[in-house]
Amino acid sequence: MTHDPTDRFVHVRGASENNLRDVDLDLPRDAMVAFTGVSGSGKSSLAFGTLYAEAQRRYFESVAPYARRLLQQVGAPHVREITGLPPAVALQQRRGAPSSRSTVGTLTTLSNLLRILYSRAGTYPEGAPPLAAEAFSPNTVAGACPTCHGLGEAHDVAEDLLVPDESLSIRDGAIAAWPGAWQGKNLLRVTKAVGIDVDVPWRELDRKDRDWLLYTDEQPRVLIDRRGEADDTTGRDYHGTFWSARKHVRHTLADTKSQMMRDKAMRFVRSTVCPVCHGTGLQPESLAVTFRGLSIAETSALTFAELATFLRPESEDGEGEVARRLTQDIVERVEVLLDLGLGYLALGRSSTTLSPGEAQRLRIATQLRSGLFGVVYVLDEPSAGLHPADAEPLLDVLDRLKDSGNSLFVVEHDLDVVRRADWIVDIGPGAGEAGGQVLYSGPVAGLEEVGDSVTGAHLFGRVAPLERHGRTPHGWLHLHGVSRHNLTDLSVDLPLCVLTAVTGVSGSGKSTLVTQVLAELVRRHLGQAPDDAEDSELEIDVHDVTGLESFDRLVRVDQRPIGRTPRSNLATYTGLFDAVRKVFAATPEAMARGYGVGRFSFNVAEGRCETCQGEGFVSVELLFLPGTYAPCPTCRGARYNAETLEITWHGLTIADVLDLTVEQAVDVLAGTPAAARSLQTLREVGLGYLRLGQPATELSGGEAQRIKLATELQRARRGHALYLLDEPTAGLHPADIALLLRQLHRLVDAGNTVVLVEHDLDTIATADWVIDLGPGGGDQGGRVVATGTPADIAGTAGSATAPYLARHLH
Ligand code: ADP
Ligand code: ADP
Ligand code: ZN
Ligand code: ZN
Numbered sequence: 133m134t135h136d137p138t139d140r141f142v143h144v145r146g147a148s149e150n151n152l153r154d155v156d157l158d159l160p161r162d163a164m165v166a167f168t169g170v171s172g173s174g175k176s177s178l179a180f181g182t183l184y185a186e187a188q189r190r191y192f193e194s195v196a197p198y199a200r201r202l203l204q205q206v207g208a209p210h211v212r213e214i215t216g217l218p219p220a221v222a223l224q225q226r227r228g229a230p231s232s233r234s235t236v237g238t239l240t241t242l243s244n245l246l247r248i249l250y251s252r253a254g255t256y257p258e259g260a261p262p263l264a265a266e267a268f269s270p271n272t273v274a275g276a277c278p279t280c281h282g283l284g285e286a287h288d289v290a291e292d293l294l295v296p297d298e299s300l301s302i303r304d305g306a307i308a309a310w311p312g313a314w315q316g317k318n319l320l321r322v323t324k325a326v327g328i329d330v331d332v333p334w335r336e337l338d339r340k341d342r343d344w345l346l347y348t349d350e351q352p353r354v355l356i357d358r359r360g361e362a363d364d365t366t367g368r369d370y371h372g373t374f375w376s377a378r379k380h381v382r383h384t385l386a387d388t389k390s391q392m393m394r395d396k397a398m399r400f401v402r403s404t405v406c407p408v409c410h411g412t413g414l415q416p417e418s419l420a421v422t423f424r425g426l427s428i429a430e431t432s433a434l435t436f437a438e439l440a441t442f443l444r445p446e447s448e449d450g451e452g453e454v455a456r457r458l459t460q461d462i463v464e465r466v467e468v469l470l471d472l473g474l475g476y477l478a479l480g481r482s483s484t485t486l487s488p489g490e491a492q493r494l495r496i497a498t499q500l501r502s503g504l505f506g507v508v509y510v511l512d513e514p515s516a517g518l519h520p521a522d523a524e525p526l527l528d529v530l531d532r533l534k535d536s537g538n539s540l541f542v543v544e545h546d547l548d549v550v551r552r553a554d555w556i557v558d559i560g561p562g563a564g565e566a567g568g569q570v571l572y573s574g575p576v577a578g579l580e581e582v583g584d585s586v587t588g589a590h591l592f593g594r595v596a597p598l599e600r601h602g603r604t605p606h607g608w609l610h611l612h613g614v615s616r617h618n619l620t621d622l623s624v625d626l627p628l629c630v631l632t633a634v635t636g637v638s639g640s641g642k643s644t645l646v647t648q649v650l651a652e653l654v655r656r657h658l659g660q661a662p663d664d665a666e667d668s669e670l671e672i673d674v675h676d677v678t679g680l681e682s683f684d685r686l687v688r689v690d691q692r693p694i695g696r697t698p699r700s701n702l703a704t705y706t707g708l709f710d711a712v713r714k715v716f717a718a719t720p721e722a723m724a725r726g727y728g729v730g731r732f733s734f735n736v737a738e739g740r741c742e743t744c745q746g747e748g749f750v751s752v753e754l755l756f757l758p759g760t761y762a763p764c765p766t767c768r769g770a771r772y773n774a775e776t777l778e779i780t781w782h783g784l785t786i787a788d789v790l791d792l793t794v795e796q797a798v799d800v801l802a803g804t805p806a807a808a809r810s811l812q813t814l815r816e817v818g819l820g821y822l823r824l825g826q827p828a829t830e831l832s833g834g835e836a837q838r839i840k841l842a843t844e845l846q847r848a849r850r851g852h853a854l855y856l857l858d859e860p861t862a863g864l865h866p867a868d869i870a871l872l873l874r875q876l877h878r879l880v881d882a883g884n885t886v887v888l889v890e891h892d893l894d895t896i897a898t899a900d901w902v903i904d905l906g907p908g909g910g911d912q913g914g915r916v917v918a919t920g921t922p923a924d925i926a927g928t929a930g931s932a933t934a935p936y937l938a939r940h941l942h
Pocket of ligand 3: 277278279280281282284285406407408409410411412413414
């Protein structure tokens with residue numbers, strides 16, 4: 133097939149990546165094409181795995197011919213031919229963890245522009261030489277604060293940690309950081325010898341003496357005269373050296389090999405804002421440069437909304453042409469972010485604290501200004517995580533990308549977004565092997581005629597609305613005076629034994645309230661360990677809480693990965709793999725060879741493939757590209773060595789079992805109760821299409837969340853647990869949402885309390901209770917706008933959720 137330049141279509145022939153069944157397809161360019169279908173039907177395999185992967189492969193071949201051999205190892209997508217495919221840019225959610233040094237400013241490239249502005253148009257102190265743009269970045273040698281090396285943080289001992297009890301005297305051990313035994317006694321003697329009273333309470337010593345004892349760098353050597361000491365048994369004089377508490381702690385941290393000693397020393401250290409750069413990470417020379425009276429650190433701390441106001445008007449007296457051009461450019465970019473409802477974010481905010489929806493909108497806005505045209509943008513659910521009020525401006529931005537001559541391929545579940553597409557590709561009918569076919573490709577209206585399309589049924593209203601329960605609460609949890617992020621002195625009541633949806637636009641405070649405040653208060657009440665190191669030091673400011681005793685368990689079902697390496701998978705996470713390994717170890721051949729349960733673990737040396745250490749993959753380093761995985765050349769992904777694979781059970785090797793989908797495994801493992809129960813619940817949450825061995829790293833956030841939910845359901849008993857879920861419906865087809873909600877309502881029926889942060893209107897409509905936060909994001913939010921039944925909320929003036937919910941409920 134040769135390509136005709138007047139042909140406005142991309143032609144795909146024989147696509148068979150993952151579950152795709154030899155798909156032939158023609159897609160319009162310069163249009164918005166929506167890819168729809170239930171989870172696991174093959175949307176991503178087509179949009180990302182085939183179209184984007186092929187565009188990327190061609191690009192790398194053209195720029196880096198030497199990378200060809202490596203690219204072959206990674207593998208080209210399984211497709212016979214694609215013609216008319218423009219270069220592609222993928223804007224994917226979730227996958228790939230952002231580095232901790234990246235910020236909103238670096239993601240949007242606005243930090244670079246600000247640095248150029250300060251370098252070229254800043255006001256320098258008298259006689260100071262102009263600085264290069266890099267000197268305004270804490271991540272460069274030229275710009276970093278010499279004290280904290282650009283980190284903005286200093287680690288130092290603190291008096292309240294060194295001396296936890298000020299009523300003690302030095303002799304009684306006021307300085308907790310001092311060592312014990314002979315060294316401790318020595319320090320006490322030296323202190324006495326230099327004339328400091330070791331028998332009065334610490335708090336009665338002079339400030340000067342206290343500081344000297346704790347912080348001095350001096351190390352006086354004094355003659356110790358031990359006559360008269362009560363416990364003096366050896367009696368000889370000696371020269372004793374003094375160490376301040378700080379010196380002792382630093383010395384321990386630098387020298388000791390004992391983890392216990394390190395841990396002890398760390399108890400006296402606190403990380404604080406670097407006193408030299410005040411946390412900005414910048415050297416003093418850079419901080420001295422201003423623009424309109426603010427340093428670059430001060431400008432970076434502004435929210436986008438404030439930054440736009442600060443830089444408009446685009447020119448002030450005496451600023452010159454360079455300043456005018458740069459401020460104009462920055463303001464135009466910031467305005468796109470304001471349009472997208474992100475005015476509450478500041479440039480300096482670390483990208484690790486952004487929600488996936490926020491990060492994706494930042495990337496989309498950045499693309500809009502990049503001036504590319506003739507490109508296909510492949511997007512993963514741009515509306516996920518967005519309140520309908522935030523989705524509208526995003527769709528306008530996507531329209532602008534299209535109008536400037538680009539194509540949009542969008543994997544999407546939200547029917548309101550799908551309705552706006554120019555073209556729809558519906559894949560199905562089911563998931564995994566039951567999917568992989570194109571049911572329809574054409575203008576949206578034509579899908580109505582396609583009988584076996586689940587998407588069509590939902591899109592054209594042929595599906596009964598979800599069941600509404602309208603339960604009444606069995607009591608309340610009262611929170612009074614909560615402050616954290618933008619929540620200030622908030623009071624809110626949470627109903628028990630019902631399903632509550634917490635709603636509101638992006639940045640209104642939903643996650644702060646649910647996944648931080650509520651989770652932390654209940655966790656502490658129950659004495660449970662934090663889920664994650666990041667969560668361990670949340671400072672929650674709360675005046676009063678009542679009703680915590682209603683819960684005997686806290687369960688957070690979030691979208692964090694079930695594991696960070698390909699070693700964790702569905703089977704290991706749910707525990708069903710233990711049952712499978714027992715079955716293999718109990719076969720006559722395994723018993724004859726003396727293979728135990730451990731032999732069938734790909735984490736244990738005996739049984740696994742040594743080339744890939746049981747991962748099934750080897751990582752391939754492409755010179756200047758992010759590292760990627762290729763199947764292991766020895767075991768071809770099986771993970772086990774040849775001997776282990778000689779053992780079969782019902783004709784299957786252990787690798788074959790890991791290759792089964794949940795759906796297939798339900799039959800194969802029906803006789804193994806411990807595994808059958810897990811498999812049943814996985815199927816009930818709509819994950820029948822996943823393979824048991826699918827690595828954690830290949831699962832989407834939504835899949836990880838449903839695996840966690842299934843694992844919970846399989847052990848669920850009647851009880852008083854609090855279940856917290858952050859956007860459980862993100863990434864789910866309406867048909868999958870129905871399955872998920874049935875399970876959540878089952879938990880409530882068993883006596884538990886379920887709280888969801890949610891944007892999906894179908895889901896909100898089935899909740900028993902709604903807490904609507906807002907009215908806006910950041911400073912404009914953080915308040916309870918309305919609480920009540922979905923119908924109550926729909927009738928509340930001033931709620932951003934109300935108009936959408938009202939349309940939905942009628
Ligand atoms: P969707 O995007 O519609 O949810 P996917 O394209 O992600 O569906 O998945 C389609 C099928 O391909 C599913 O059965 C899924 O388990 C399988 N699959 C997805 N990624 C991989 C992979 N990297 N290797 C093997 N199978 C995969
Ligand atoms: P929502 O979940 O409704 O989108 P969030 O609870 O994430 O809202 O955010 C509420 C406010 O708190 C926003 O102004 C946001 O910028 C701020 N915020 C959230 N997380 C952090 C953080 N880690 N550091 C600083 N500010 C934060
Ligand atoms: Zn510093
Ligand atoms: Zn291998």
